[in-house]
Structures are given as structure tokens and as C-alpha cells.
Amino acid sequence: MGTQHPKICVICILGIYQxxxxxxxxxxxxxxxxxxxxxxxxxxxxxxxSLQK
Incomplete structure (x- = not known):
């Protein structure tokens, strides 16, 4: 489970960036x-x- 978490964060960041x-x-x-x-x-x-004045 610990290895999947960073991937989700990267996808979220890319989505937000887009x-x-x-x-x-x-x-x-x-x-x-x-x-x-x-x-x-x-x-x-x-x-x-201003030019007319």
C-alpha cells in the first residue's frame, strides 16, 4: 500500500497542473x-x- 500512494499523488498533481x-x-x-x-x-x-483639446 505504501508504494501505491506516491503514484496517486503524482497523478493528482499532474491533473491539478493540467x-x-x-x-x-x-x-x-x-x-x-x-x-x-x-x-x-x-x-x-x-x-x-486629449489631442483635440
Whole structure:
């Protein structure tokens, strides 16, 4: 029984790592999408407004 335990831990760690990696990639993509969709256009609008003044 003592020899099976480390294997289970390694599998658990790999599973957690995989799910975290997928989660972070998704969050990263969503963040970039939000940046491109909202934050960057707002910055450009602010630049235009400040240039017009």
C-alpha cells in the first residue's frame, strides 16, 4: 500500500497542473480579449480627446 500512494499523488498533481494550465490559458485569453475589445479603444478615445483639446 505504501508504494501505491506516491503514484496517486503524482497523478493528482499532474491533473491539478493540467486543469490549472487550462484555466490560466482561458483567463489569459479572456483578459486579452477584454483588453482588445474595451480597454484599448477607450485609451484611443482618451488620446483623441486629449489631442483635440
Amino acid at each position: 486543469s490549472l494550465k487550462i484555466f490560466y490559458v482561458k483567463v489569459f485569453r479572456d483578459t486579452i480579449y477584454l483588453l482588445e475589445k474595451y480597454i484599448i479603444p477607450i485609451k484611443f478615445k482618451n488620446l483623441k480627446i
